Amino acid sequence: MSILEVKNLTKKFGGLVATQDISMTVEKNSITAIIGPNGAGKTTFFNMITGVYQPTSGEILLESEKLNGLKPHIVCRKGIARTFQNIRLFNEMTVLENVMVGMHAHLKAGLFGILFNLPTTRKEELDSEIKAYQLLEYVGLEDFLNEKACNLSYGAQRRLEIARALAAEPKVLLLDEPAAGMNPKETTELTRLIRNMREEFNLTIILIEHDMRLVMEISEQIFVLDHGVKIAEGKPEYIRNNPKVIEAYLGTGAVHAG
Amino acid sequence: MKALWQNYRKNKLAQGIFLLLYIGITSLSLYLAQKSVTAFLLLLASLLLLYFTSFKNVTKWLIAGVVLVILLPFTASNGDGYQSYMEVATLVGIYISMALGLNVVVGMAGLLDLGFIAFFAVGAYSYGIFATAQANHFMPFGHYPLSGESFWIFILIGCFVAALFGILLGIPVLRVKGDYLAIVTLGFGEIIRIIFNNLDRPVNITNGAMGLPSVTPPSLFGIDFLYPSQFYYIVLIILVFTIFTVRRFEHSKIGRSWKAVRENEIAAQAMGVPLVKTKLMAFAIGASFSGMMGVVFAAKQAFVDPTSFTLLESITILVMVILGGMGSVPGVILGAAVMTILNLQVLTEITNWLNQLSTSGAISIPDALSPSKMQRMIFGLLLILFALYRPQGLLPAKNRKYDQKLLQKGSKEANGDSLREQSPIENAQEV
Ligand SMILES: Nc1ncnc2c1ncn2[C@@H]1O[C@H](COP(=O)(O)OP(=O)(O)OP(=O)(O)O)[C@@H](O)[C@H]1O
Ligand SMILES: [Mg+2]
Numbered sequence: 001m002s003i004l005e006v007k008n009l010t011k012k013f014g015g016l017v018a019t020q021d022i023s024m025t026v027e028k029n030s031i032t033a034i035i036g037p038n039g040a041g042k043t044t045f046f047n048m049i050t051g052v053y054q055p056t057s058g059e060i061l062l063e064s065e066k067l068n069g070l071k072p073h074i075v076c077r078k079g080i081a082r083t084f085q086n087i088r089l090f091n092e093m094t095v096l097e098n099v100m101v102g103m104h105a106h107l108k109a110g111l112f113g114i115l116f117n118l119p120t121t122r123k124e125e126l127d128s129e130i131k132a133y134q135l136l137e138y139v140g141l142e143d144f145l146n147e148k149a150c151n152l153s154y155g156a157q158r159r160l161e162i163a164r165a166l167a168a169e170p171k172v173l174l175l176d177e178p179a180a181g182m183n184p185k186e187t188t189e190l191t192r193l194i195r196n197m198r199e200e201f202n203l204t205i206i207l208i209e210h211d212m213r214l215v216m217e218i219s220e221q222i223f224v225l226d227h228g229v230k231i232a233e234g235k236p237e238y239i240r241n242n243p244k245v246i247e248a249y250l251g252t253g254a255v256h257a258g
Numbered sequence: 259m260k261a262l263w264q265n266y267r268k269n270k271l272a273q274g275i276f277l278l279l280y281i282g283i284t285s286l287s288l289y290l291a292q293k294s295v296t297a298f299l300l301l302l303a304s305l306l307l308l309y310f311t312s313f314k315n316v317t318k319w320l321i322a323g324v325v326l327v328i329l330l331p332f333t334a335s336n337g338d339g340y341q342s343y344m345e346v347a348t349l350v351g352i353y354i355s356m357a358l359g360l361n362v363v364v365g366m367a368g369l370l371d372l373g374f375i376a377f378f379a380v381g382a383y384s385y386g387i388f389a390t391a392q393a394n395h396f397m398p399f400g401h402y403p404l405s406g407e408s409f410w411i412f413i414l415i416g417c418f419v420a421a422l423f424g425i426l427l428g429i430p431v432l433r434v435k436g437d438y439l440a441i442v443t444l445g446f447g448e449i450i451r452i453i454f455n456n457l458d459r460p461v462n463i464t465n466g467a468m469g470l471p472s473v474t475p476p477s478l479f480g481i482d483f484l485y486p487s488q489f490y491y492i493v494l495i496i497l498v499f500t501i502f503t504v505r506r507f508e509h510s511k512i513g514r515s516w517k518a519v520r521e522n523e524i525a526a527q528a529m530g531v532p533l534v535k536t537k538l539m540a541f542a543i544g545a546s547f548s549g550m551m552g553v554v555f556a557a558k559q560a561f562v563d564p565t566s567f568t569l570l571e572s573i574t575i576l577v578m579v580i581l582g583g584m585g586s587v588p589g590v591i592l593g594a595a596v597m598t599i600l601n602l603q604v605l606t607e608i609t610n611w612l613n614q615l616s617t618s619g620a621i622s623i624p625d626a627l628s629p630s631k632m633q634r635m636i637f638g639l640l641l642i643l644f645a646l647y648r649p650q651g652l653l654p655a656k657n658r659k660y661d662q663k664l665l666q667k668g669s670k671e672a673n674g675d676s677l678r679e680q681s682p683i684e685n686a687q688e689v
Contacts, residue, residue: 133660
């Protein structure tokens with residue numbers, strides 16, 4: 001069963017066509033990778049799905065519901081959460097608070113509840129603290145709960161972004177280059193984390209990644225973009241041997257992938 | 259020396275005794291002195307000392323309550339300077355409240371607002387117009403001025419009207435960001451002042467530049483509030499309410515969303531934080547405190563005119579926030595207190611002193627150089643010094659610390675097979 005469907009998605013920045021007529025169907029509970037050389041339009045594609053950019057034309061459907069034109073925070077409420085290629089944490093806030101912001105849409109407290117610190121608000125707040133802490137445990141950051149986010153190492157920051165996205169309880173999780181800047185050990189852990197997340201939280205995961213070993217190991221389906229156009233899609237074995245892909249992208253990476 | 263200090267930091271008893279001695283000596287000297295600004299300021303400073311003790315929060319509030327409600331008014335009441343002290347204390351309270359409101363907008367939500375005094379003006383005029391005969395000019399029913407009892411309701415009205423103005427301002431203004439926002443809010447502040455200045459024609463609503471004289475004093479159970487020593491208590495109550503509210507919001511989902519928007523708008527939105535609503539809420543809540551204090555201000559001065567709401571006032575409040583520490587509630591309180599006292603007491607005292615010297619012929623200082631005229635320059639210098647040497651302010655903002663043990667326990671109780679065991683990540687990594 002498909003959960004996310006994209007039809008003929010095009011984005012133009014003035015004269016520049018960032019993505020052109022991209023269509024894809026993503027199966028529920030699958031891990032999908034989007035690869036392609038720098039500037040291929042991968043991040044732009046994520047930005048359109050999450051409502052950061054409005055597509056010039058085309059449709060985005062989450063469980064057959066149209067997402068076009070929705071504000072990013074509504075898209076999040078509909079069940080799509082993401083991480084960012086250039087890490088975007090709330091730097092001056094603590095690690096725990098970062099995760100708690102991720103729960104924003106699920107917290108019901110109103111002005112009066114907060115002002116008078118009603119028991120329901122207090123309970124909700126405590127529950128969300130505990131849940132945020134559990135997510136930190138899950139990504140192995142619980143000992144840094146009171147640390148400022150900007151003081152974490154690069155790899156830890158990427159994992160914090162994942163925990164924050166999980167806090168939003170998404171159906172679909174978009175990861176933009178989650179392994180960028182990670183050392184090999186961290187990348188291995190990340191690979192396991194992504195697999196485990198899918199089971200644990202019943203997620204559909206789409207990731208953009210340049211690390212071919214990770215992509216080939218983890219994904220069930222791969223889409224390849226080049227100059228804004230989808231040039232191939234299929235299973236890892238198929239993509240690995242696709243001449244078009246090798247020409248456009250894998251040229252040097254093929255060695256690693258093999 | 260160092261060991262002594264460390265000991266003091268740890269020893270609550272020592273802190274208590276020292277604090278008690280300090281309060282005792284300063285309040286006694288304030289009581290005995292006929293007019294001593296120094297003693298008055300030193301007694302106020304005891305609150306700072308209190309802030310740095312390691313007592314429980316409740317204890318701190320109790321002690322602060324005793325000092326502010328009983329000790330300060332009582333010891334000051336003995337000398338000639340009673341009303342002038344209370345006037346200063348009242349103004350300090352008003353400014354702290356406004357600075358805390360601006361701190362929500364600038365410090366927490368990260369929206370630079372240079373027209374904040376407008377909300378204070380809105381509050382002041384909403385009481386000023388209806389508590390003078392002015393409202394007769396345009397109101398088709400009722401007779402004005404309203405009685406002094408209405409003051410208490412007007413505190414609420416001022417709160418809501420200012421919040422409404424905050425939202426009305428926010429809707430167009432929030433389309434722009436950063437420096438542009440600062441310019442637009444500056445414009446808004448000036449526009450409000452100019453409107454109040456000119457709204458005497460065609461229908462006379464604000465009485466223009468002439469202002470609104472003889473505003474009805476508040477009254478409660480037949481007692482009229484006429485003196486600063488009486489307004490002091492009204493201000494104190496609103497101030498406590500302000501601090502309490504700001505604290506509640508700060509540590510709630512709303513406070514977190516303000517900070518998230520400040521730190522990274524795109525990420526905040528992607529996590530489900532509605533941008534416009536969050537910013538409007540900051541504007542409205544920030545403005546509401548100013549609105550309340552505006553009402554009090556109008557009643558205290560018994561006179562409202564547009565000259566009290568100039569750009570310089572907006573900037574003064576902003577300086578209080580920056581000086582104290584953006585986003586830090588204790589910092590902003592300290593910043594506002596220091597700035598107001600500097601403005602009202604220290605500068606005027608120095609001016610008086612210099613004037614005395616020049617009349618006695620000891621020195622001669624041109625009038626243009628008198629310290630109270632150099633207020634702007636002194637603010638400017640302070641800002642530059644702080645930007646250079648202490649950009650985070652006097653008492654920098656601190657994040658709330660969560661108790662790991664408690665959360666660990668909660669996490670275990672919440673589900674037997676915790677996520678921790680599911681985690682593929684090894685623990686105890688270095689940061
Ligand atoms: N806001 C924007 N305005 C103008 N051009 C943009 C904008 N965002 C992206 N582009 C352009 O669109 C093209 C695709 O960019 P995008 O960031 O989607 O690439 P990418 O595949 O994510 O690349 P990378 O692997 O380097 O992250 C690039 O040429 C980029 O310069
Ligand atoms: Mg990218």
